[in-house]
Amino acid sequence: MSYLSVTDILVSNEKVPCKFLHDLPKLGFLDPSCTDDDLKAGTSVEIPIWLAESLSSRRPPLVTVDLPKVYKETYREIFSADACTVDLHKLAQYFYELGCYVAKYDIKGEVSTTLVNTFRQRFKMILSASVATDSINALQPLSECERDHTAAAMTTEKALSSWLKRGESLLTTATMVANHRKRKRAEMEML
Amino acid sequence: MFGEKVIELLKESERNRETLSPFNDEKIRQIIEEMHILFKLNMNDANATSENKSLWTTVQVRHSALERNKRCLLAYLYDRINKIKTLRWEFGSVLPPDIRELLSDSEYDWFSKYSTNLATFMRSLGQDIGYSGIDLTENLRPPKSLYIEVLCITDYGKLELEDGDVVMLKKNSRHFLPTSECQTLIRQGILKQIT
Numbered sequence: 001m002s003y004l005s006v007t008d009i010l011v012s013n014e015k016v017p018c019k020f021l022h023d024l025p026k027l028g029f030l031d032p033s034c035t036d037d038d039l040k041a042g043t044s045v046e047i048p049i050w051l052a053e054s055l056s057s058r059r060p061p062l063v064t065v066d067l068p069k070v071y072k073e074t075y076r077e078i079f080s081a082d083a084c085t086v087d088l089h090k091l092a093q094y095f096y097e098l099g100c101y102v103a104k105y106d107i108k109g110e111v112s113t114t115l116v117n118t119f120r121q122r123f124k125m126i127l128s129a130s131v132a133t134d135s136i137n138a139l140q141p142l143s144e145c146e147r148d149h150t151a152a153a154m155t156t157e158k159a160l161s162s163w164l165k166r167g168e169s170l171l172t173t174a175t176m177v178a179n180h181r182k183r184k185r186a187e188m189e190m191l
Numbered sequence: 192m193f194g195e196k197v198i199e200l201l202k203e204s205e206r207n208r209e210t211l212s213p214f215n216d217e218k219i220r221q222i223i224e225e226m227h228i229l230f231k232l233n234m235n236d237a238n239a240t241s242e243n244k245s246l247w248t249t250v251q252v253r254h255s256a257l258e259r260n261k262r263c264l265l266a267y268l269y270d271r272i273n274k275i276k277t278l279r280w281e282f283g284s285v286l287p288p289d290i291r292e293l294l295s296d297s298e299y300d301w302f303s304k305y306s307t308n309l310a311t312f313m314r315s316l317g318q319d320i321g322y323s324g325i326d327l328t329e330n331l332r333p334p335k336s337l338y339i340e341v342l343c344i345t346d347y348g349k350l351e352l353e354d355g356d357v358v359m360l361k362k363n364s365r366h367f368l369p370t371s372e373c374q375t376l377i378r379q380g381i382l383k384q385i386t
Contacts, residue, residue: 003262004269006201013198022248026236051193054255062248171332171339171370173380174281176274179209180290181380 007144011097012050017066019044024062049101056105065105070095076114083121088143095143122146130154193229193256196222197263204270211274214295219264226260229253275302279309280328282379328378334370341366341373341382350376 002008024030024039031045039045044066055062069075070092078086088095096115103111126146129138130153139147173181200218233253236246275298282290284306294302314324347360352372360366360381366373376382 004266006205006266006270009201009263009266010198010205013194023245024248024252025243025246026232026249027252048194050259051252051255054258055252058251062251171374171377171384173383174378175209176211176277176281177378177380180211183210184289 008097011094012053012101013048014068014092014094014098015046016049016052016068016102017044018047018052018055018063019066020063021060022062049098053101065102067102067106067111068092068098071099071102071106071111071114076110079114079118079121083118084125087141088122088146089141093144096145126150126153130157193253194259194263196225197260197267200267201263201270204267211271211278211290211293213293214271214298216295219267222260222264226257229257229260233257271298272301276305278302279306283328283375284310329371329374337370338367339370339373340385341368341377342385343381344383345381347376347381 020039020041020043023041026037027039028034028036030039030047031043034043047063052063052065056065092098096119099111099115103109103115106112122142125138125142126149129142130150132138139150142150196218200215200222203212203215233250236250236253240246240250275294278286278290279302286294286302291299309327313327316322316325316327318324343360343362343364343366346362350358350360350372352358352369358366358368360376365385366382373382377384
């Protein structure tokens with residue numbers, strides 16, 4: 001992922017359980033249940049993945065990264081049984097992206113297969129959400145990037161059907177201008 | 192915890208993906224302050240590591256936090272720059288005052304430079320075949336007819352056409368105008384095409 005991608009930054013803010021291998025003086029505040037000033041080696045704390053990643057890549061590594069519970073055995077079984085019943089929006093908004101991050105800490109490589117299988121099973125949900133008339137309910141259980149894909153599918157669908165009609169292509173207001181107008185109108189009504 | 196303020200900043204810009212929000216200099220100042228504190232603490236501890244080796248680990252954690260903050264700030268600015276670019280293409284070279292307010296001073300400088308660059312480039316187009324430049328922000332769709340019927344959405348004032356006629360654009364008035372003359376106004380949301 002790119003260095004400047006906002007989505008990637010938000011994804012890497014998700015927390016993962018980690019175990020510290022060394023003492024960390026003065027950093028006791030990382031663990032909310034710790035009253036000491038120092039963080040002792042061997043404590044398990046949930047820290048954002050960006051911190052975990054940079055600390056575990058140091059020589060010698062400072063932490064070992066554990067899998068978040070969504071990627072553990074129990075949930076993996078649920079996903080392999082029927083991925084479509086899971087409400088990913090509630091469970092893990094960035095399921096796939098975070099999965100890509102943690103997959104390298106899973107030695108058996110089962111996380112990556114789960115990711116692919118989950119997407120394969122859920123693909124038909126994305127497809128049906130993109131043509132659904134009741135789009136709010138159809139969109140509800142989708143994760144963040146699945147929603148993006150759905151939105152993209154909708155625009156493409158619309159563009160294709162308008163092209164097939166070969167109708168008059170009306171000149172329209174630019175998107176940003178239109179959105180700015182809407183916002184201004186909402187502000188006016190509030191006053 | 193480190194880097195939480197900067198996440199608030201980015202969430203703000205992620206929420207309004209399609210519009211520009213005001214430049215949040217207050218929050219940026221706070222973040223830079225946080226970075227200064229981290230840096231100072233790190234300096235002190237790095238100097239003290241000769242006696243106490245275990246401080247190295249702390250220094251490394253803080254260093255990661257510093258780099259993270261830097262990355263997030265850069266991403267915030269980059270995201271805004273991209274939106275400002277779109278402003279140039281959609282609003283034209285002169286920004287309405289309410290949009291101008293959303294930009295910081297240096298961003299406005301950048302906007303004017305980008306605008307000049309783009310204008311120079313568009314003027315240079317097609318010179319070898321005898322044209323004096325092409326406006327790339329126009330004709331985004333192939334024009335179907337020379338004249339189109341438009342409805343005026345806001346009170347705009349007088350518009351002088353190329354042939355010298357002056358049209359008064361008042362709210363809710365209908366006009367039959369040359370496509371080339373009103374394209375920009377449609378893009379800016381002043382006119383609306385009706386069939």
